[in-house]
Amino acid sequence: xxxxxxxxxxxxxxxxxxxxxxxxxxxxxxxxxxxxxxxxxxxxxxxxxxxxxxxxxxxxxxxxxxxxxxxxxxxxxxxxxxxxxxxxxxxxxxxxxxxxxxxxxxxxxxxxxxxxxxxxxxxxxxxxxxxxx
Amino acid sequence: xxxxxxxxxxxxxxxxxxxxxxxxxxxxxxxxxxxxxxxxxxxxxxxxxxxxxxxxxxxxxxxxxxxxxxxxxxxxxxxxxxxxxxxxxxxxxxxxxxxxxxxxxxxxxxxxxxxxxxxxxxxxxxxxxxxxxxxxxxxxxxxxxxxxxxxxxxxxxxxxxxxxxxxxxxxxxxxxxxxxxxxxxxxxxxxxxxxxxxxxxxxxxxxxxxxxxxxxxxxxxxxxxxxxxxxxxxxxxxxxxxxxxxxxxxxxxxxxxxxxxxxxxxxxxxxxxxxxxxxxxxxxxxxxxxxxxxxxxxxxxxxxxxxxxxxxxxxxxxxxxxxxxxxxxxxxxxxxxxxxxxxxxxxx
Amino acid sequence: xxxxxxxxxxxxxxxxxxxxxxxxxxxxxxxxxxxxxxxxxxxxxxxxxxxxxxxxxxxxxxxxxxxxxxxxxxxxxxxxxxxxxxxxxxxxxxxxxxxxxxxxxxxxxxxxxxxxxxxxxxxxxxxxxxxxxxxxxxxxxxxxxxxxxxxxxxxxxxxxxxxxxxxxxxxxxxxxxxxxxxxxxxxxxxxxxxxxxxxxxxxxxxxxxxxxxxxxxxxxxxxxxxxxxxxxxxxxxxxxxxxxxxxxxxxxxxxxxxxxxxxxxxxxxxxxxxxxxxxxxxxxxxxxxxxxxxxxxxxxxxxxxxxxxxxxxxxxxxxxxxxxxxxxxxxxxxxxxxxxxxxxxxxxxxxxxxxxxxxxxxxxxxxxxxxxxxxxxxxxxx
Numbered sequence: 001x002x003x004x005x006x007x008x009x010x011x012x013x014x015x016x017x018x019x020x021x022x023x024x025x026x027x028x029x030x031x032x033x034x035x036x037x038x039x040x041x042x043x044x045x046x047x048x049x050x051x052x053x054x055x056x057x058x059x060x061x062x063x064x065x066x067x068x069x070x071x072x073x074x075x076x077x078x079x080x081x082x083x084x085x086x087x088x089x090x091x092x093x094x095x096x097x098x099x100x101x102x103x104x105x106x107x108x109x110x111x112x113x114x115x116x117x118x119x120x121x122x123x124x125x126x127x128x129x130x131x132x133x
Numbered sequence: 134x135x136x137x138x139x140x141x142x143x144x145x146x147x148x149x150x151x152x153x154x155x156x157x158x159x160x161x162x163x164x165x166x167x168x169x170x171x172x173x174x175x176x177x178x179x180x181x182x183x184x185x186x187x188x189x190x191x192x193x194x195x196x197x198x199x200x201x202x203x204x205x206x207x208x209x210x211x212x213x214x215x216x217x218x219x220x221x222x223x224x225x226x227x228x229x230x231x232x233x234x235x236x237x238x239x240x241x242x243x244x245x246x247x248x249x250x251x252x253x254x255x256x257x258x259x260x261x262x263x264x265x266x267x268x269x270x271x272x273x274x275x276x277x278x279x280x281x282x283x284x285x286x287x288x289x290x291x292x293x294x295x296x297x298x299x300x301x302x303x304x305x306x307x308x309x310x311x312x313x314x315x316x317x318x319x320x321x322x323x324x325x326x327x328x329x330x331x332x333x334x335x336x337x338x339x340x341x342x343x344x345x346x347x348x349x350x351x352x353x354x355x356x357x358x359x360x361x362x363x364x365x366x367x368x369x370x371x372x373x374x375x376x377x378x379x380x381x382x383x384x385x386x387x388x389x390x391x392x393x394x395x396x397x398x399x400x401x402x403x404x405x406x407x408x409x410x411x412x413x414x415x416x417x418x419x420x421x422x423x424x425x426x427x428x429x430x431x432x433x434x435x436x437x438x439x440x441x442x443x444x445x446x447x448x449x450x451x452x453x454x455x456x457x458x459x460x461x462x463x464x465x466x467x468x469x470x471x472x473x474x475x476x477x478x479x480x481x
Numbered sequence: 482x483x484x485x486x487x488x489x490x491x492x493x494x495x496x497x498x499x500x501x502x503x504x505x506x507x508x509x510x511x512x513x514x515x516x517x518x519x520x521x522x523x524x525x526x527x528x529x530x531x532x533x534x535x536x537x538x539x540x541x542x543x544x545x546x547x548x549x550x551x552x553x554x555x556x557x558x559x560x561x562x563x564x565x566x567x568x569x570x571x572x573x574x575x576x577x578x579x580x581x582x583x584x585x586x587x588x589x590x591x592x593x594x595x596x597x598x599x600x601x602x603x604x605x606x607x608x609x610x611x612x613x614x615x616x617x618x619x620x621x622x623x624x625x626x627x628x629x630x631x632x633x634x635x636x637x638x639x640x641x642x643x644x645x646x647x648x649x650x651x652x653x654x655x656x657x658x659x660x661x662x663x664x665x666x667x668x669x670x671x672x673x674x675x676x677x678x679x680x681x682x683x684x685x686x687x688x689x690x691x692x693x694x695x696x697x698x699x700x701x702x703x704x705x706x707x708x709x710x711x712x713x714x715x716x717x718x719x720x721x722x723x724x725x726x727x728x729x730x731x732x733x734x735x736x737x738x739x740x741x742x743x744x745x746x747x748x749x750x751x752x753x754x755x756x757x758x759x760x761x762x763x764x765x766x767x768x769x770x771x772x773x774x775x776x777x778x779x780x781x782x783x784x785x786x787x788x789x790x791x792x793x794x795x796x797x798x799x800x801x802x803x804x805x806x807x808x809x810x811x812x813x814x815x816x817x818x819x820x821x822x823x824x825x826x827x828x829x830x831x832x833x834x835x836x837x838x839x840x841x842x843x844x845x846x847x848x849x850x851x852x853x854x855x856x857x858x859x860x861x862x863x
Contacts, residue, residue, distance in 0.1 A: 030612065058625035063617055064605060065602065069472070077626060110179070120182075120216055
């Protein structure tokens with residue numbers, strides 16, 4: 001990944017910056033210029049809490065080249081308490097455990113690497129809350 | 134009063150048992166467990182490194198401190214496994230923690246002492262009034278060559294300490310460092326695994342520096358071993374810190390809480406700092422605490438701390454070291470371990 | 482707007498066509514279509530293609546293909562909507578003819594996927610790079626999440642999904658141009674290797690090369706070219722949020738619902754008027770979700786309909802008589818055009834063993850990404 005493209009997304013990837021529409025209160029992650037629900041352009045910058053629950057999920061067995069070493073890996077759509085939905089890998093989780101409704105916490109992890117010489121790309125992965133203790 | 138206003142640790146959830154490593158190389162696991170006092174060690178996942186461990190530990194430190202991260206004026210990360218040879222770990226960690234941009238950042242390296250080095254500088258800047266808050270982190274995904282004695286100990290984890298002058302959880306009463314040029318353990322630029330001097334790492338290196346630094350700080354602070362409720366010494370294996378403690382006159386009871394090495398392994402720059410975090414997880418107000426690190430090359434940093442009234446109520450805001458050591462773990466086979474530690478050559 | 486008819490079709494076999502390049506495939510399909518009606522000179526060409534740039538490093542397909550056909554000089558451009566590129570190209574051509582701007586427009590959907598690229602990576606570029614692909618999601622993975630959501634909400638089972646694959650392979654076995662011409666059993670599907678849970682290899686459409694071409698003209702001129710024109714009675718297109726995470730119910734394809742609704746309205750027909758449909762079964766779950774979104778099944782009832790045999794050839798509403806993407810193959814840019822060709826053959830009564838008796842009205846539903854875009858056409862025998 002070219003580093004400018006990675007760098008540009010740092011606020012949402014590192015700090016879970018999202019937007020709350022000042023007109024209709026819709027929370028969207030990442031922050032965008034235009035509210036997808038009402039079209040308003042005034043958005044308040046918020047940070048998502050690092051908690052959420054799984055809406056739907058899968059375990060990818062055949063991944064893209066960049067993720068060959070990680071497969072099989074869980075990945076899910078997660079809804080945060082603020083109402084934002086985001087996609088993230090699910091780590092430290094047994095495949096049978098990864099089901100709708102699973103309570104998760106978002107941990108900072110390496111997401112991908114550009115080979116042995118390129119930049120390392122960070123972001124968040126979900127971990128079952130049960131893994132915390 | 135200057136001291137720790139927030140602290141946190143993180144230990145990855147993968148483990149490998151000493152038996153599993155011993156079996157791989159045809160060694161007798163009983164000898165390892167008895168000789169090095171190592172049961173198992175933490176192993177970083179493919180998605181974990183010094184930066185991710187530092188962020189996790191740093192977040193817990195911020196949760197316990199409850200301060201606005203933009204008030205942090207300095208952030209130092211000590212590690213000998215910074216993911217980049219050139220490009221700081223600290224910038225990633227700062228951005229993730231919401232620290233900066235008005236912040237001084239540096240990555241430290243001093244073998245296993247880099248963590249306390251970061252703490253030492255962070256503390257000094259706060260005490261001098263140069264910055265309001267400063268964070269020092271020690272974290273590593275330690276390297277150890279396959280079929281080397283280090284392979285039984287080299288593990289992953291780290292701890293973060295936020296220093297400040299208000300709402301202190303543990304006051305820093307004294308610091309002391311003892312340093313000499315001693316080539317007991319090293320890794321040359323571009324080399325994948327460190328080398329070490331075998332038994333030379335013991336008496337002239339570990340013991341000389343740990344004992345000298347500890348004696349120095351006891352002398353400087355006018356305290357004696359019996360004055361402390363807890364002490365932690367750098368843990369390259371299970372045996373060395375217990376032997377150092379005994380030579381200095383500390384009892385096993387004083388050492389037990391911080392002696393996390395038998396199930397965590399040696400997290401290098403994170404070793405004694407994580408032991409300190411484990412102590413802060415249980416210490417009571419007014420308990421005196423001693424920490425002495427050791428970094429090959431070689432030096433030891435010592436700190437004397439005293440827990441405050443605030444510590445017990447703040448520690449519940451984040452996970453304890455014990456909960457991470459005893460909580461969810463996934464045991465790896467040696468093959469899985471070799472894969473996640475990227476010891477297998479694949480077509481990438 | 483003028484009525485628009487399809488007067489000629491051409492299509493390569495779908496499969497791993499190692500001897501054919503992107504432009505070979507295009508020329509084969511285009512020539513076949515033009516030759517069947519005396520090789521007229523079209524006014525313009527639309528090339529439906531998802532990613533010549535990533536698959537074979539070739540962009541700028543409009544002039545490339547016009548030139549390859551000996552037609553340099555005419556208007557030609559590429560239309561892209563990921564796997565719905567073929568449908569979107571037809572829609573563009575349809576409006577060009579309907580508006581009166583052109584009389585004769587050639588549409589060719591083409592994709593060359595087996596040329597050494599990382600197909601998983603290229604296809605993934607139809608998802609949101611920053612919020613989905615970054616995290617390692619694949620297309621099977623996205624549809625697997627749709628499947629899990631459908632299972633959670635409607636009780637759909639792995640067996641229900643497998644039944645779709647079995648049915649479409651049964652249909653494909655009768656299609657001489659299909660990539661897979663063998664029937665498969667439920668057990669084979671359910672024991673095939675796991676791709677993205679719960680989707681196994683035989684729940685997935687294959688990686689294919691192929692091209693498909695149709696020639697459009699005003700209905701009033703259709704008899705100049707053929708005795709059996711097929712009317713494009715309505716076209717509908719819609720989009721949804723790009724990222725699957727942003728859809729309220731991930732198992733409901735709202736772009737398909739809107740596109741089908743618009744097509745029904747434009748055609749002045751209702752779902753119950755249809756005799757057959759070609760739907761975008763890139764994965765087995767997609768066929769079930771499309772049937773529900775396009776009102777061909779009640780919500781949550783598509784699996785029951787499939788199990789009851791209603792969507793099989795001979796059933797009440799045969800779905801994917803061509804074998805679908807699953808068995809016929811899925812050269813992504815060609816798929817939308819190939820779907821329409823199956824309808825043309827059926828509505829002309831030329832579908833051989835696959836013929837739906839007395840087929841009069843059919844629907845082709847083409848879809849891009851995880852359902853972020855969809856194009857629907859309703860075709861009628863004239």
